[in-house]
Amino acid sequence: MGTVSDAEKKPAVIFVLGGPGSGKGTQCANVVEHFGYTHLSAGDLLRAEIKSGSENGTMIQNMIKEGKIVPSEVTIKLLQKAMQESGNDKFLIDGFPRNEENRAAFEAVTKIEPAFVLFFDCPEEEMERRILSRNQGREDDNIETIRKRFNVFLESSLPVVEYYESKGKVRKVDAAKSVEEVFEAVKAIFTPKEEKVKHHSYAISPCIENNLTLKVSLYASFKKLLQTFSFLIGSIVAIQLPFISRVLNAIRILLKGYREELSFSDTYGPPVTETSLEHNKKVAV
Numbered sequence: 001m002g003t004v005s006d007a008e009k010k011p012a013v014i015f016v017l018g019g020p021g022s023g024k025g026t027q028c029a030n031v032v033e034h035f036g037y038t039h040l041s042a043g044d045l046l047r048a049e050i051k052s053g054s055e056n057g058t059m060i061q062n063m064i065k066e067g068k069i070v071p072s073e074v075t076i077k078l079l080q081k082a083m084q085e086s087g088n089d090k091f092l093i094d095g096f097p098r099n100e101e102n103r104a105a106f107e108a109v110t111k112i113e114p115a116f117v118l119f120f121d122c123p124e125e126e127m128e129r130r131i132l133s134r135n136q137g138r139e140d141d142n143i144e145t146i147r148k149r150f151n152v153f154l155e156s157s158l159p160v161v162e163y164y165e166s167k168g169k170v171r172k173v174d175a176a177k178s179v180e181e182v183f184e185a186v187k188a189i190f191t192p193k194e195e196k197v198k199h200h201s202y203a204i205s206p207c208i209e210n211n212l213t214l215k216v217s218l219y220a221s222f223k224k225l226l227q228t229f230s231f232l233i234g235s236i237v238a239i240q241l242p243f244i245s246r247v248l249n250a251i252r253i254l255l256k257g258y259r260e261e262l263s264f265s266d267t268y269g270p271p272v273t274e275t276s277l278e279h280n281k282k283v284a285v
């Protein structure tokens with residue numbers, strides 16, 4: 001079996017989908033910061049194309065104003081160019097594929113299948129509220145175009161989500177919560193299973209982790225040593241207990257004898273020996 005050279009390796013792609021204003025761009029920025037992906041927003045690339053004064057600029061501008069979907073070949077070329085220029089090999093492709101044509105054309109042209117689809121699920125009223133207070137000067141952030149975009153999302157974009165759902169590739173997030181809460185759910189999706197078990201969801205830098213591991217293993221070794229030492233001392237004391245008590249008893253008897261001898265000589269003069277008794281007898285006679 002042949003090996004795949006670096007040049008042939010396909011980049012990892014995650015499609016980020018959800019209704020207009022569901023928070024795709026906001027969360028992609030967080031994922032970039034934490035997980036090193038490159039964020040490519042199809043909408044941003046199209047808006048940049050208008051600004052660049054390209055021949056497609058006017059057509060794109062009109063489509064965006066109407067909330068319509070720009071032909072796939074235009075968007076896919078912009079995405080491919082941005083991927084090549086990024087120098088990265090893992091991408092969050094935000095707001096794409098917006099319809100079945102986008103999806104089929106991307107797979108046919110790039111031969112890339114997404115690793116998964118990150119889908120932000122948000123009620124329409126919440127999305128509308130967010131877009132109307134976005135204040136980024138976007139031509140399509142007005143109530144008339146917003147309604148059109150919602151219809152396009154329901155009719156053309158949701159079927160793409162359903163397609164990937166049938167392939168088991170959709171990771172759905174409740175996007176109606178706060179930015180922080182949504183990111184907690186997103187983080188859980190991007191954190192590999194073994195990491196979650198290892199760190200209980202904490203992200204510890206490898207340096208701190210190594211340091212901690214070293215300290216923990218040193219402490220464990222020291223504790224083991226201490227346990228072995230006290231076990232040894234305990235065993236010696238237990239085994240030698242009869243001997244030790246005999247020695248102590250002997251010492252006690254010796255001391256007792258010595259004490260008695262001392263008190264005898266103090267009260268009655270020199271200790272009574274056979275010779276002195278004999279001497280006393282002699283003196284008495």
Ligand SMILES: Nc1ncnc2c1ncn2[C@@H]1O[C@H](COP(=O)(O)OP(=O)(O)OP(=O)(O)O)[C@@H](O)[C@H]1O
Nearest residue numbers: 019020021022023024025026130134177178179182
């Ligand atoms: N969880 C959230 N709670 C409240 N406001 C949010 C939340 N997420 C994003 N926002 C705000 O809502 C607005 C839309 O968010 P964002 O631009 O990320 O959405 P989007 O899905 O990328 O939209 P679009 O598809 O229209 O580009 C922004 O002003 C953003 O600050």
Ligand SMILES: Nc1ccn([C@@H]2O[C@H](COP(=O)(O)O)[C@@H](O)[C@H]2O)c(=O)n1
Nearest residue numbers: 042043063064067068069070095096098
């Ligand atoms: N695949 C796409 C993505 C976007 N568009 C057009 O851009 C508009 C804004 O998109 P956002 O993702 O920034 O909300 C969108 O309404 C479309 O007109 C597109 O054509 N194809």
